[in-house]
Amino acid sequence: MVLILEWYTLVFLLIDMRSFSSLWYWIALAVLWSSVSHWVMGVPFDLITRARRQDAEAVEDLTVLARINARRMLYISRRGGMWVIGFVCFVLTVLGMLAGLYRVEFAQAVLLMAGPMVLIGYLTLRLALRVEAEAPAGAALVRLMMRHRFVTQLIGMIAIFVTALFGMYHNIT
Numbered sequence: 471m472v473l474i475l476e477w478y479t480l481v482f483l484l485i486d487m488r489s490f491s492s493l494w495y496w497i498a499l500a501v502l503w504s505s506v507s508h509w510v511m512g513v514p515f516d517l518i519t520r521a522r523r524q525d526a527e528a529v530e531d532l533t534v535l536a537r538i539n540a541r542r543m544l545y546i547s548r549r550g551g552m553w554v555i556g557f558v559c560f561v562l563t564v565l566g567m568l569a570g571l572y573r574v575e576f577a578q579a580v581l582l583m584a585g586p587m588v589l590i591g592y593l594t595l596r597l598a599l600r601v602e603a604e605a606p607a608g609a610a611l612v613r614l615m616m617r618h619r620f621v622t623q624l625i626g627m628i629a630i631f632v633t634a635l636f637g638m639y640h641n642i643t
Contacts, residue, residue: 513535
């Protein structure tokens, strides 16, 4: 029993649960938004950049990879979409209650990370539907992917700004 308590204490000393004053939280936030803006619907940004330069092989790879990922996302959403939506709503509700009513800092921090991710997920699913319906290729597909990345980065900047303001306010008070 003592060993479990020591391990628990060690973990919570290493990973500080006071999120907004922890360097680990800000690193995780930066990695999260960096990864989300790099992978546009599962396609790495460097492939989109190469396709944008009219590299024929990269355009073909982009088209194939975008269609594969669109079909994969739509398959998951059509098979278990209601369950996923229900689970996400449940988790966001629990986080919202803990963050808003009970003022749990960890829940506030996770909610500030997870909330915008739901919006990004919705926009990515819309992009997948559009890729499936229109089957764009070449420059049209590059435009769609670049627009989605721009919107993702815009949401990310706003989310980081709001998180930083909330974190500073939380640390000051």
